Amino acid sequence: MESIRHFLSLDDFSLAELNHVIAHAIGLKASTKRGHYATPLKHKTLAMIFEKASTRTRVSFEAGMTQLGGHAMFLAPQDTQLGRGEPIEDSARVISRMVDVVMIRTFEQAKVELFAAHSRVPVINALTDDYHPCQLLADLMTWREQRGSPQGKTAAWIGDGNNMCHSWMDAARIFDFHLNISCPQGYMPRADIIARNQAFVTVCSSPAEAIKDVDVVVTDTWASMGQEHEKKAREVAFADYQITDELMALAHQDAIFMHCLPAYRGYEVAASVIDGPQSVVWDEAENRLHAQKALLEVLVCGFPAVLSAP
Ligand code: CP
Ligand code: NVA
Numbered sequence: 001m002e003s004i005r006h007f008l009s010l011d012d013f014s015l016a017e018l019n020h021v022i023a024h025a026i027g028l029k030a031s032t033k034r035g036h037y038a039t040p041l042k043h044k045t046l047a048m049i050f051e052k053a054s055t056r057t058r059v060s061f062e063a064g065m066t067q068l069g070g071h072a073m074f075l076a077p078q079d080t081q082l083g084r085g086e087p088i089e090d091s092a093r094v095i096s097r098m099v100d101v102v103m104i105r106t107f108e109q110a111k112v113e114l115f116a117a118h119s120r121v122p123v124i125n126a127l128t129d130d131y132h133p134c135q136l137l138a139d140l141m142t143w144r145e146q147r148g149s150p151q152g153k154t155a156a157w158i159g160d161g162n163n164m165c166h167s168w169m170d171a172a173r174i175f176d177f178h179l180n181i182s183c184p185q186g187y188m189p190r191a192d193i194i195a196r197n198q199a200f201v202t203v204c205s206s207p208a209e210a211i212k213d214v215d216v217v218v219t220d221t222w223a224s225m226g227q228e229h230e231k232k233a234r235e236v237a238f239a240d241y242q243i244t245d246e247l248m249a250l251a252h253q254d255a256i257f258m259h260c261l262p263a264y265r266g267y268e269v270a271a272s273v274i275d276g277p278q279s280v281v282w283d284e285a286e287n288r289l290h291a292q293k294a295l296l297e298v299l300v301c302g303f304p305a306v307l308s309a310p
Helices: 015-033 058-066 088-098 108-117 133-147 163-175 191-196 208-210 227-236 282-303
Strands: 047-052 071-075 101-105 122-126 154-158 178-182 199-202 216-219 256-259
Touching: 015 133, 015 163, 047 058, 047 088, 058 071, 058 101, 058 199, 058 282, 088 101, 088 108, 101 108, 101 282, 108 122, 108 208, 122 133, 122 282, 133 163, 133 216, 133 256, 133 282, 154 163, 154 208, 163 178, 163 191, 256 282
Parallel strands: 047 071, 047 101, 101 122, 154 178, 154 216, 178 199, 216 256
Antiparallel strands: none
16 A cells, blocks of 8 residues: 655645745646636545634635536534544544545644554644644745745845744745844744754844855744744744845845735834845745645545556
8 A cells, every 4th residue: 555645844844845846836836827627636635723813825726626527525623523622643543434535633743653653544733832834835935936946046044043933944945945044032933843954054143244245044033933922022022023124135135025824014024125126025925725626636636647656
């Protein structure tokens, strides 16, 4: 029996597979704009388990399944037995006998891994405290659409060393670009994730150093979901890390600004930057839909044979 493919971090796919997903997403986007919807997931169901809030992820997965001819089912912990302590292993065994693919947004990465280990169907990480690989599919797709291949280019991550930063560091290694990071002391990314990506990551001593001459500038909220109680302390620690027009002026003239959203204007980014001409955040958000449609299709229907050849 072929082993089930999951998408729990970017490293679950090869570079060729990731590039296929992105290229397919760009094709799906073009055909959707022409009003053409292929329906390879007819009669298929996606279970969406959300233990954290979401706008983009829920809407893009749910609309994506509709467009692919299938159905998406929203499962909140308070309405399921998961929220009353049914073991994850048992939930995985049961849910995966009834649906064709599962998407989970939760806190611990170990939870999605445990679910996947007991699932009969593919499992997608839709954000954990450690990674947000679906967002990176959309981000890399957006970068490619806007400026071509990321290979050999440089991006800057400025702000919190969080789940998004971890996935961006992995992306730098996999897609062969360089990532400068600048985070306040005490808010650095995980040391083991820096270590495994070390040839592709430079830890800089200031936002100005990190952003100098880069092609892409990325940031995220200073307080991720689950860190709401740290908000005040974080606002103090991150005060010098806002992406302002002055900082953007140090990047390449044609640099793009990205943010996974939701964004907090006046905190991690100035309104003039996120609403300005270098910002691609709305395309980036829309691309969640196209990238995840491509992801769902390869997980449920398989990659083209040419990619599976040894
Ligand atoms: N970027 C992102 O994942 O947004 P949501 O939290 O709204 O899903
Ligand atoms: N780092 C943020 C991303 C939200 C999409 C969080 O985890 O809340």
